[in-house]
Amino acid sequence: xxxxxxxxxxxxxxxxxTTTAGLGTxxxxxxxxxxxxxxxxxxxxxxxxxxxxRRVVFDFINVVQGVAKLxxxxxxxxxxxxxxxxxxxxxxxxxxLTDEGVARVIGELRSRFDWILCDSxxxxxxxxxxxxxxxxxxxxxxxxxxxSVRDSDRIIGILDAKTEKAEKGEKIDKHILIARFDPAxxxxxxxxxxxxxxxxxxxxxxxxxxxxxxxxxxSNLGTPVVLNNPGSAAARAYLxxxxxxxxxxxxxxxxxxxxxxxNKLFGRRAA
Amino acid sequence: MINWSAFFKRSNSTAPxxxxxxxxxxxxxxSPLGRSDLIAALKEEILAAISRHVELDxxxxxxxxxxxxxxxxxEIEVEIPNGVTALAANS
Numbered sequence: 001x002x003x004x005x006x007x008x009x010x011x012x013x014x015x016x017x018t019t020t021a022g023l024g025t026x027x028x029x030x031x032x033x034x035x036x037x038x039x040x041x042x043x044x045x046x047x048x049x050x051x052x053x054r055r056v057v058f059d060f061i062n063v064v065q066g067v068a069k070l071x072x073x074x075x076x077x078x079x080x081x082x083x084x085x086x087x088x089x090x091x092x093x094x095x096x097l098t099d100e101g102v103a104r105v106i107g108e109l110r111s112r113f114d115w116i117l118c119d120s121x122x123x124x125x126x127x128x129x130x131x132x133x134x135x136x137x138x139x140x141x142x143x144x145x146x147x148s149v150r151d152s153d154r155i156i157g158i159l160d161a162k163t164e165k166a167e168k169g170e171k172i173d174k175h176i177l178i179a180r181f182d183p184a185x186x187x188x189x190x191x192x193x194x195x196x197x198x199x200x201x202x203x204x205x206x207x208x209x210x211x212x213x214x215x216x217x218x219s220n221l222g223t224p225v226v227l228n229n230p231g232s233a234a235a236r237a238y239l240x241x242x243x244x245x246x247x248x249x250x251x252x253x254x255x256x257x258x259x260x261x262x263n264k265l266f267g268r269r270a271a
Numbered sequence: 272m273i274n275w276s277a278f279f280k281r282s283n284s285t286a287p288x289x290x291x292x293x294x295x296x297x298x299x300x301x302s303p304l305g306r307s308d309l310i311a312a313l314k315e316e317i318l319a320a321i322s323r324h325v326e327l328d329x330x331x332x333x334x335x336x337x338x339x340x341x342x343x344x345x346e347i348e349v350e351i352p353n354g355v356t357a358l359a360a361n362s
Contacts (some may be wrong), residue, residue, distance in 0.1 A: 145289075146289050146292065146293055149293055149297075150293065150296065150297065150300075153297050153300065153301070154300070157301070186286070188284075189284030189285065189286045189287070190284075190285060190286060191286060192286050192289050192290060192293075193286060196286065196289075196290045200290070200293055200294060200297060
């Protein structure tokens with residue numbers, strides 16, 4: 001049965017789009033049929049991170065308004081044939097998304113894909129609540145930093161109140177994904193550590209993505225880190241997080257700063 | 272002699288402070304006390320209650336909230352000028 005996953009955070013710049021691309025790519029690589037949907041109308045970026053920015057013809061809004069068919073707007077990834085993108089519109093604003101239109105498109109996507117990953121815009125306004133509306137699962141992307149954790153707590157409250165499942169009295173499956181984790185700074189006590197974040201938010205951990213140059217390099221190239229450098233710590237973290245999302249029980253390893261030192265001494269590339 | 276432990280503590284461990292501040296803040300934001308309009312609502316109702324008995328200036332009512340870990344204190348300061356005419360009770 002298809003699963004709708006919202007990748008959300010409240011705060012901007014924590015790594016939602018990178019995470020949507022990373023998890024989507026990792027799921028698609030394991031043979032799952034995946035679509036990533038950009039809900040950030042007016043400020044789309046998922047196309048750019050996936051290297052599909054020049055292939056956008058029709059977008060989510062066009063499909064919602066019936067101007068284009070879903071099939072016409074979906075972009076199939078050139079590297080992974082099981083990965084698809086439904087891009088957001090760059091010229092419209094979030095008011096162009098109607099409740100009924102979004103519900104219809106999500107329903108159609110459910111019949112075609114195993115996984116529907118919704119990349120939420122930042123904030124708690126309409127775009128963000130629409131992105132989470134039909135979700136079965138939520139991935140809350142958090143940085144180990146006070147404002148990000150506070151905003152995550154707020155978004156968790158909204159997930160429990162405003163999603164379709166919550167309104168029906170059902171529970172939405174929620175996971176924390178810690179991104180931009182810097183092991184060296186955490187060890188020095190400059191950054192909240194993993195257990196602090198989990199204790200405060202009291203939700204299960206989907207994975208820890210270390211802060212890495214590899215992620216930036218991959219965005220520059222428009223190739224998700226999972227494909228660009230599968231051996232890197234960030235790619236392995238996304239691959240493992242995707243397996244946990246599929247129900248596998250894997251221990252989460254907290255990245256240690258020592259690997260960084262090793263890389264500094266013996267060259268930058270792990271693979 | 273250099274006190275190394277103090278040196279390291281001062282320059283580095285800010286994470287425990289962050290954690291404690293977050294725990295206190297979120298405990299409040301999750302509770303009814305976290306309602307952003309709570310203080311305004313309290314001020315209005317307290318003012319209304321007192322004004323039924325004593326004539327006073329709305330600007331002379333100060334309401335403050337100090338959020339602690341275990342208990343919070345709500346501080347209300349009402350300035351009543353001396354020599355005001357008492358209003359008839361239950362009017």
